[in-house]
Amino acid sequence: MFNFLSKLFCLFLRVSGSGSFPPPLDPQEEAECFRRARMGDRKARERLIEHNLRLVAHIVKKYYPACRNQEDLVSIGTVGLIKAIDSFDVTNGARFATYAGKCLQNEILMYFRSQKKSSCEISINETIDIDKDGNPLTYIDVISCEDTIAEDIDLKISSKKALEIIRRRLSPRERQIIVLRYGLNNRRPVTQREIAAALGISRSYVSRIEKSAIDKIRKEFAGTEEKLL
DSSP states (O other): OHHHHHHHHHHHHHHTTTOOOOOOOOHHHHHHHHHHHHTTOHHHHHHHHHTTHHHHHHHHHHHOTTOSOHHHHHHHHHHHHHHHHHHOOGGGOOOHHHHHHHHHHHHHHHHHHHHHHHHTOOOTTOEEEEOTTSOEEEHHHHOOOOOOHHHHHHHHHHHHHHHHHHHHHSOHHHHHHHHHHHTOTTOOOOOHHHHHHHHTSOHHHHHHHHHHHHHHHHHHHHHHHHHHO
16 A cells, blocks of 8 residues: 555656646446455556546645645545545445545545644643753643642531531421522522422512521531631
8 A cells, every 4th residue: 555655646746747647537437447446456446546636636726725735735635535435336326526526625624623733732741941950841840730629628528517507407498498499419409489489489588588597507607617616
């Protein structure tokens, strides 16, 4: 395969000045080459590639004339052409040139997307400066790591306290409204209006009960903190 791709490259170099690519195959000969290629005939496959190279050059020149790396696009387009030849179904009635043209452009667009993505990626080991001793300074040397373990533990402890207060200190109605309102016990948080409709009471009454319950929880928290101190 490497030798064949080298052959294609040499062919491009030879004809790029004159534009004298091998002519397209006539429909009968093209169909016969596809039939033989499907049976494993490498010569037939190579013939299909060689006689469709002009399609690669045409698409690159027509749609990407301002691109500086024309040789790269030709190489990428040739890969798309080979994929098109290997996947084309001669029985579906479509013209191969139409099918191959789409495959070529998809391959080139994928190349551009990968280039755009890689241009935005920066290695954390990339050197950004040199220290006074001549050692390279990389991104990983200056990136700070904010450890939140202490805050996470404190949050878990506080959450456990709050649940305990809700269970022990609130009335059944207060507990019910707080559980519904804030989605405790793996529930979905709901609005005061939804709670009012579910319990058959006014929204303002739900608001008063919620406020009273939260005040109780706050006071219990404050009392717990004072005891610890």
